[in-house]
Amino acid sequence: MRVALFRWKAxxxxxxxxxxxxxxxxxxxxxxxxxxxxxVGTTLVGARVEIDRLHLDLPHGRVELxxxxxxxxxxxxxxxxxxxxxxxxxxxxxLLEKKVVIDRLAATGLRFGTPRLTDGRTGGRxxxxxxxxxxxxxxxxVPALALPTGTINIDRLDPGQLNTPRAxxxxxxxxxxxxxxxxxxxxxxxxxxxxxxxxxxxERLRGAKATDVRLLGDARRALEQVKRAQExxxxxxxxxxxxxxxxxxxxxxxxxxxxxxxxLARGLLKLPGLDAPDIGAALFGPAAVDRFQRALYxxxxxxxxxxxxxxxxxxxxxxxxxxxxxxxxxxRAHVEPAFLLRTAELSVELGAGGAAPRTYAARLSxxxxxxxxxxxxxxxxxxxxxxRLGAVLxxxxxxxxxxxxxxxxxxxxxxxxxxxxxxxxxxxSGTVALSFALQGDQVRARWTMxxxxxxxxxxSGAAASATGDVIWRVVSxxxxxxxxxxxxxxxxxxxxxxxxxxxxxxxxxxxxLLGAELAAAERRVRAQVDSLVDGQVAPVLAQVEALxxxxxxxxxxxxxxxxxxxxxxxxxxxxxxxxxxxxxx
Amino acid sequence: xxxxxxxxxxxxxxxxxxxxxxxAAGIALGSILGLTPLLNLHNAVVFALIVVLNVSFPAAMxxxxxxxxxxxLFDPAFDTIGRALLLGTPALRPLWTTLDNAAVAPxxxxxxxxxxxxxxxxxxxxxxxxxxARRGVVRYRxxxxxxxxxxxxxxxxxxxxxxxxYRLFRPEP
Numbered sequence: 001m002r003v004a005l006f007r008w009k010a011x012x013x014x015x016x017x018x019x020x021x022x023x024x025x026x027x028x029x030x031x032x033x034x035x036x037x038x039x040v041g042t043t044l045v046g047a048r049v050e051i052d053r054l055h056l057d058l059p060h061g062r063v064e065l066x067x068x069x070x071x072x073x074x075x076x077x078x079x080x081x082x083x084x085x086x087x088x089x090x091x092x093x094x095l096l097e098k099k100v101v102i103d104r105l106a107a108t109g110l111r112f113g114t115p116r117l118t119d120g121r122t123g124g125r126x127x128x129x130x131x132x133x134x135x136x137x138x139x140x141x142v143p144a145l146a147l148p149t150g151t152i153n154i155d156r157l158d159p160g161q162l163n164t165p166r167a168x169x170x171x172x173x174x175x176x177x178x179x180x181x182x183x184x185x186x187x188x189x190x191x192x193x194x195x196x197x198x199x200x201x202x203e204r205l206r207g208a209k210a211t212d213v214r215l216l217g218d219a220r221r222a223l224e225q226v227k228r229a230q231e232x233x234x235x236x237x238x239x240x241x242x243x244x245x246x247x248x249x250x251x252x253x254x255x256x257x258x259x260x261x262x263x264l265a266r267g268l269l270k271l272p273g274l275d276a277p278d279i280g281a282a283l284f285g286p287a288a289v290d291r292f293q294r295a296l297y298x299x300x301x302x303x304x305x306x307x308x309x310x311x312x313x314x315x316x317x318x319x320x321x322x323x324x325x326x327x328x329x330x331x332r333a334h335v336e337p338a339f340l341l342r343t344a345e346l347s348v349e350l351g352a353g354g355a356a357p358r359t360y361a362a363r364l365s366x367x368x369x370x371x372x373x374x375x376x377x378x379x380x381x382x383x384x385x386x387x388r389l390g391a392v393l394x395x396x397x398x399x400x401x402x403x404x405x406x407x408x409x410x411x412x413x414x415x416x417x418x419x420x421x422x423x424x425x426x427x428x429s430g431t432v433a434l435s436f437a438l439q440g441d442q443v444r445a446r447w448t449m450x451x452x453x454x455x456x457x458x459x460s461g462a463a464a465s466a467t468g469d470v471i472w473r474v475v476s477x478x479x480x481x482x483x484x485x486x487x488x489x490x491x492x493x494x495x496x497x498x499x500x501x502x503x504x505x506x507x508x509x510x511x512x513l514l515g516a517e518l519a520a521a522e523r524r525v526r527a528q529v530d531s532l533v534d535g536q537v538a539p540v541l542a543q544v545e546a547l548x549x550x551x552x553x554x555x556x557x558x559x560x561x562x563x564x565x566x567x568x569x570x571x572x573x574x575x576x577x578x579x580x581x582x583x584x585x
Numbered sequence: 586x587x588x589x590x591x592x593x594x595x596x597x598x599x600x601x602x603x604x605x606x607x608x609a610a611g612i613a614l615g616s617i618l619g620l621t622p623l624l625n626l627h628n629a630v631v632f633a634l635i636v637v638l639n640v641s642f643p644a645a646m647x648x649x650x651x652x653x654x655x656x657x658l659f660d661p662a663f664d665t666i667g668r669a670l671l672l673g674t675p676a677l678r679p680l681w682t683t684l685d686n687a688a689v690a691p692x693x694x695x696x697x698x699x700x701x702x703x704x705x706x707x708x709x710x711x712x713x714x715x716x717x718a719r720r721g722v723v724r725y726r727x728x729x730x731x732x733x734x735x736x737x738x739x740x741x742x743x744x745x746x747x748x749x750x751y752r753l754f755r756p757e758p
Contacts, residue, residue, distance in 0.1 A: 004639050005638065005639055006637055006638060006639060007636070007637060007638065007639045010636045010637055011637065013636065014633060014636045014637060017636075096688040096689055096692070097686060097687065097688055097689075097690075097691055098691035098692055099691075312671070312672060312678070312681075314671075314672065317697045317698070317699065318697075320622060320624075322622045322656065322657065322660055322699060323660035323661065323663075323664055323699050324699070325660075325663075325664045325667060325668075325697050325698035325699030325700070325702075326664075326667075326668065326671075326697070326698045327694070327696055327697045327698075328671045328672060328681070328696045328697075328698070329685060329696065330678065330681045330682040330684075330685040330686070330696070331682075332682050332683075332685070332686045335686045
């Protein structure tokens with residue numbers, strides 16, 4: 001029996017299913033696009049992205065978003081930004097290739113740092129880019145300012161941590177090795193036999209005749225032996241001198257190691273030095289690190305989602321009941337990027353010092369997931385009275401270069417809590433500036449904050465201490481605040497420097513207040529180091545000293561014997577050759 | 586009752602409706618729906634084939650239902666295979682690059698490791714599954730079908746009104 005291949009009567013129902021599918025798309029497209037945009041945005045930012053309404057108008061190539069809210073990935077109850085409306089003119093054809101090309105985006109009513117009712121952060125502090133940035137910040141090691149409340153306590157010094165005993169043991173081993181080498185060299189010289197031979201021949205020459213050619217030949221050979229022995233002694237002397245100098249270098253190294261041990265022991269005082277930079281780092285370091293971490297977070301997000309090059313890119317697949325897998329993109333030269341925002345014009349609302357918010361214009365351009373394809377760096381700029389922003393994310397070439405600079409004048413600065421001190425600064429209205437440049441792995445950043453009307457608030461619940469009172473008297477008289485923090489080096493080994501007018505004032509007062517006590521504490525820890533170290537260092541120093549003197553003395557004695565023997569031989573030979581009419585063969 | 590109605594048509598199909606080849610083709614096509622993540626463009630094509638080709642529709646639904654858990658079970662393997670094809674085979678990279686930058690093809694999500702791995706596996710095993718299913722249907726009808734047909738459960742299932750709807754997609758002789 002022959003079976004028909006097609007079931008023609010099912011074409012109708014199939015078309016009906018197709019029509020129902022298209023109808024469903026028309027009804028639910030906005031919701032699907034909204035859910036997709038929220039999910040993608042949330043994944044990108046690392047915090048909840050919410051959209052009140054999204055309308056797709058594909059025939060006119062337009063997408064409208066109303067009520068966009070992006071939660072802050074850093075603060076629990078704060079939004080990163082809110083926008084009243086975003087209208088995007090999109091190119092419909094690339095959508096068939098699953099690419100989004102936005103020719104122009106207009107955003108109105110952008111507000112930053114608005115409060116929210118629920119925590120919008122989606123990832124933990126240890127996840128993804130946030131985790132990387134958190135771990136990076138932890139390596140910056142801001143010193144803790146522990147103000148003494150009475151006597152300065154010293155932690156127990158662990159002898160195993162000290163450098164000097166290890167250096168002393170190494171030096172002793174080197175001295176032993178040198179001693180063995182030099183003694184072997186001394187034995188190898190065999191000076192005594194040479195000297196005895198020379199003396200014996202000199203005696204025989206005393207009564208010899210100038211015609212005793214054989215004796216004269218023996219005397220000359222003995223003289224040559226003496227000269228060679230002298231050269232060997234000289235060579236060994238040079239070697240001993242060099243070795244002794246190296247051992248003296250080791251002795252100097254012991255002194256350096258001891259200094260390091262003193263520094264290590266000083267660290268047990270749990271106080272930064274009374275230098276202003278240390279105090280500045282202790283007071284304002286956490287705030288500076290927080291700013292740099294935020295800048296680095298956005299730059300690293302840019303590098304993750306806008307990587308240079310055209311290699312395949314794997315990202316986690318869509319969330320679904322089945323396994324998500326990885327979705328791999330394969331960029332190709334001379335085609336549209338997967339995402340491109342050509343230009344965006346933003347209307348930004350900024351409040352200045354509590355005044356009514358004013359509207360400023362900002363601009364974004366060339367934001368793309370494939371900078372190498374697009375060939376132009378992403379830029380952002382905004383300029384208004386008292387406000388400047390510029391950013392360039394250049395991922396076109398293999399080594400990405402990211403630069404961000406922003407400054408705000410007359411803006412309400414957030415309060416700063418000073419670590420380890422029962423104090424809070426309310427800077428009021430002031431100027432804040434941040435520049436952050438990351439070229440490859442090399443970072444160069446600066447954060448400054450200035451305010452002319454600082455208000456100091458003392459924690460009423462904190463326990464009173466003499467030092468705390470002194471610091472309160474110092475800082476409460478300071479009306480201005482100038483903080484400057486810099487970050488240099490590589491991302492793997494960054495260096496943080498912080499200075500401020502406050503730390504200089506505090507340093508001066510602390511130095512006066514604590515100088516004597518700290519000096520006494522330092523003397524105690526130095527004595528502790530000395531007691532642990534000196535017993536091991538002294539024998540080594542004596543060993544090195546004795547070794548040099550002993551070998552040098554023995555070499556000197558042997559050289560003197562050789563000199564005497566040589567003089568005697570040469571004297572006898574000259575006397576014999578001075579006889580008239582006699583020519584030595 | 587609904588469950589009974591849902592299983593009515595596949596059971597009837599196994600017993601008398603359609604040739605073993607039509608039933609086996611339906612099961613094999615349905616297996617693609619079950620093995621690969623459902624909401625993808627290629628499954629719309631597979632569904633259209635199931636409807637338009639003269640294969641057993643209930644058998645396709647049976648194949649789908651049977652292979653959904655298999656798909657979940659083998660997802661790690663599909664992921665590995667897809668990863669190897671997409672990232673571990675440089676010779677295929679020009680093909681993926683062309684597809685990824687062509688119209689419509691990216692909408693199939695072929696560049697997802699699980700989608701590609703499961704689709705490739707379901708296509709590779711399509712023919713073996715077809716022949717195995719055909720053999721299985723023949724043996725079933727020759728051995729236990731009569732006993733099942735006379736069972737009380739079968740008669741209860743066969744009496745359902747869903748049979749009327751089922752007739753629309755019954756394989757044509």
